[in-house]
Amino acid sequence: MQFVREEIRRMKAYEPGKSEDYVKRKYGLSRVVKLASNENPYGVSPKAIESLRKFNSELLSKYPETFPPQLLEAIESYIGWPKDMVVVGAGLDGVLETIFRLFINRGDSVLLPVPTYPYYHTVIQVFGAKGVFVERNEEFRIDVDRIITTAKREKPKLIIVCSPNNPTGLAEREEDVRALIESCNCPVFIDEAYGEFADYDGVSLKHLFDYENVIIGRTMSKAFGLANLRIGYAVMSEELRKEYLKATTPFPVSTLSANAAAKALEDKEFLHYVLKKNAEERKRLIKELGNYFKVYRSNANFVFADVGNASEFVESLMKMGIIVRDCSKFYGCCRGHVRITVGRKEENDLLISAVSKLR
Numbered sequence: 194m195q196f197v198r199e200e201i202r203r204m205k206a207y208e209p210g211k212s213e214d215y216v217k218r219k220y221g222l223s224r225v226v227k228l229a230s231n232e233n234p235y236g237v238s239p240k241a242i243e244s245l246r247k248f249n250s251e252l253l254s255k256y257p258e259t260f261p262p263q264l265l266e267a268i269e270s271y272i273g274w275p276k277d278m279v280v281v282g283a284g285l286d287g288v289l290e291t292i293f294r295l296f297i298n299r300g301d302s303v304l305l306p307v308p309t310y311p312y313y314h315t316v317i318q319v320f321g322a323k324g325v326f327v328e329r330n331e332e333f334r335i336d337v338d339r340i341i342t343t344a345k346r347e348k349p350k351l352i353i354v355c356s357p358n359n360p361t362g363l364a365e366r367e368e369d370v371r372a373l374i375e376s377c378n379c380p381v382f383i384d385e386a387y388g389e390f391a392d393y394d395g396v397s398l399k400h401l402f403d404y405e406n407v408i409i410g411r412t413m414s415k416a417f418g419l420a421n422l423r424i425g426y427a428v429m430s431e432e433l434r435k436e437y438l439k440a441t442t443p444f445p446v447s448t449l450s451a452n453a454a455a456k457a458l459e460d461k462e463f464l465h466y467v468l469k470k471n472a473e474e475r476k477r478l479i480k481e482l483g484n485y486f487k488v489y490r491s492n493a494n495f496v497f498a499d500v501g502n503a504s505e506f507v508e509s510l511m512k513m514g515i516i517v518r519d520c521s522k523f524y525g526c527c528r529g530h531v532r533i534t535v536g537r538k539e540e541n542d543l544l545i546s547a548v549s550k551l552r
């Protein structure tokens with residue numbers, strides 16, 4: 194299509210994972226378990242659902258406020274980020290895109306420790322930027338020295354650190370991220386989409402926000418189970434926030450979603466239930482699956498493993514009604530790498546039993 198920008202024409206179309214319905218139809222199955230998208234298997238806070246039910250429908254024809262007050266206040270009391278340093282967006286992906294609009298011109302370098310979340314690569318390509326990839330070490334932690342040396346050479350306009358990292362699962366050490374922030378003279382975006390799971394059993398970096406060059410992002414899609422409401426948020430200096438607000442779409446979040454998200458943030462009981470269950474099941478999965486192949490430690494709601502041949506493994510599990518994510522084509526991964534979302538107990542039982550039949 195001649196009118197479309199060359200950057201986009203050169204890109205390969207995104208290949209979404211297979212849906213439950215597709216797998217049911219293809220293999221004639223009545224039950225399929227999806228452990229491929231790191232969704233919350235425990236659903237949503239009842240308080241958020243009540244807020245959605247009670248929403249005043251007269252507001253539907255009005256534009257929402259750019260700064261949803263209830264949500265900003267809930268974020269402030271939930272995580273301790275001052276509300277005049279917080280922005281919200283259409284998912285953390287939406288926030289990330291605005292961050293690119295702020296810093297990235299065509300040809301600029303963006304540094305990523307790999308493997309990591311594939312959508313960063315998409316945005317890099319869309320903006321015509323140059324991805325500079327620095328491999329993680331054997332534990333899949335960031336290699337701070339290599340990042341600092343590479344940053345000196347490549348002068349990136351943005352560094353993205355995903356912690357806990359998707360797909361490998363570990364949260365970064367605070368001292369490593371601090372060293373990186375202090376040595377690299379550029380903005381550092383810390384993606385804490387899975388930060389809640391790390392807080393429970395690892396290290397969240399949520400208090401590193403007072404560095405001028407740091408932006409930390411979070412989402413309502415994972416621990417809070419609100420993926421369909423599309424709410425992400427981030428903290429940054431007040432000065433930077435002023436610039437951010439010039440670059441964002443004016444109404445990124447609906448009032449309906451914002452109010453429900455605020456209620457979800459207030460519901461500590463539901464959150465603790467989710468984090469406790471996830472931690473128990475994650476521990477069990479790592480132990481049980483570890484009988485069959487290498488499974489890495491995780492601070493997230495998924496585990497990363499090396500199964501030898503990922504595409505064969507994923508296909509065989511799919512035939513048995515279980516969908517997991519083949520990561521073998523992610524930058525920096527190898528042919529055996531898969532990511533498996535930690536499901537509910539009964540879902541994990543099905544997975545463990547299916548894997549035992551394959552090995």
Ligand SMILES: Cc1ncc(COP(=O)(O)O)c(C=O)c1O
Pocket residue numbers: 230231283284285286287310355359384386387411412413414420423424425
């Ligand atoms: C590391 C990471 N960042 C961001 C996102 C996107 O989150 P959201 O649903 O808020 O756009 C995801 C979703 O899977 C993710 O894994």
